Amino acid sequence: MRLKGKTAVITGAASGFGAGIARKFVAEGARVMIADLNATGATAMAAELGAEACAVDVSEAASVQDMHDTAVAAFGTPDIIVNNAGITHLPQPLEEVNETDFDRVLAVNCKSVYLTARAFVPGMKARGTGTILNVASTAGVSPRPRLNWYNASKGWMITATKAMAVELAPLGIRVNALNPVAGETPLLASFMGEDTPEMRAKFLSTIPLGRFSTPEDMGNAAAFLCSDEASMITGVCMEVDGGRCI
Numbered sequence: 001m002r003l004k005g006k007t008a009v010i011t012g013a014a015s016g017f018g019a020g021i022a023r024k025f026v027a028e029g030a031r032v033m034i035a036d037l038n039a040t041g042a043t044a045m046a047a048e049l050g051a052e053a054c055a056v057d058v059s060e061a062a063s064v065q066d067m068h069d070t071a072v073a074a075f076g077t078p079d080i081i082v083n084n085a086g087i088t089h090l091p092q093p094l095e096e097v098n099e100t101d102f103d104r105v106l107a108v109n110c111k112s113v114y115l116t117a118r119a120f121v122p123g124m125k126a127r128g129t130g131t132i133l134n135v136a137s138t139a140g141v142s143p144r145p146r147l148n149w150y151n152a153s154k155g156w157m158i159t160a161t162k163a164m165a166v167e168l169a170p171l172g173i174r175v176n177a178l179n180p181v182a183g184e185t186p187l188l189a190s191f192m193g194e195d196t197p198e199m200r201a202k203f204l205s206t207i208p209l210g211r212f213s214t215p216e217d218m219g220n221a222a223a224f225l226c227s228d229e230a231s232m233i234t235g236v237c238m239e240v241d242g243g244r245c246i
Contacts, residue, residue: 002227004029007075009067009120011058011112012085014041016185017135020215021082021222022049028223030080033071037085058085058112059104068119077123077130080226083113083157084135091193094148102149109153113160121173130173131226134161135218138181138241146193154179158237165235174234176225181241183213209242 046053124130140154
């Protein structure tokens with residue numbers, strides 16, 4: 001029960017990696033808010049876990065502020081914020097990605113981190129403690145061709161994590177990131193372009209441990225980084241990638 005007594009808001013938690021993190025946090029004793037653009041999915045996941053639910057568009061300031069207000073009303077300023085919500089564009093040459101897709105990737109993967117920080121960091125500063133975990137990607141460390149602007153957005157998240165960590169450390173707030181390789185999530189088909197045995201084999205051939213990241217892998221790593229066991233760890237971007245970035 002390493003998160004007993006902790007409260008956490010997890011974005012994109014209705015499915016995929018976010019759901020894995022939410023399940024692990026609840027198992028470790030945390031009170032959790034499932035925040036997701038998919039309101040129905042958030043409600044269902046919250047019912048399953050005995051958690052709170054909140055519909056949110058993390059790319060919209062007003063929606064993130066509503067999420068903050070809902071969380072504070074439910075359990076006060078959260079101890080933990082997990083910025084997990086993310087999207088990608090389909091694999092294609094960088095000059096062929098349309099402006100709408102580019103803007104959406106940057107808004108969901110980058111602007112969201114700014115918006116949640118703007119909403120939640122003041123309360124964490126006032127309390128003198130807090131933990132923020134950003135879900136970035138191996139794409140930000142070792143970019144794959146044709147996922148160009150997605151790669152760049154995750155590289156931004158990695159730099160933002162380190163910048164946030166060094167600024168907020170004296171105020172008692174830790175900021176870390178996880179860099180998963182592709183996993184069994186709703187985004188897998190988008191990363192690959194098509195979900196076929198041949199494409200899966202091609203992806204898996206680049207991962208030394210020979211499998212995708214799972215929601216359980218992400219939950220285990222997130223629980224450690226957000227627990228008091230990691231009280232001396234900040235600014236770390238941990239690969240959960242089966243050796244992909246070696």
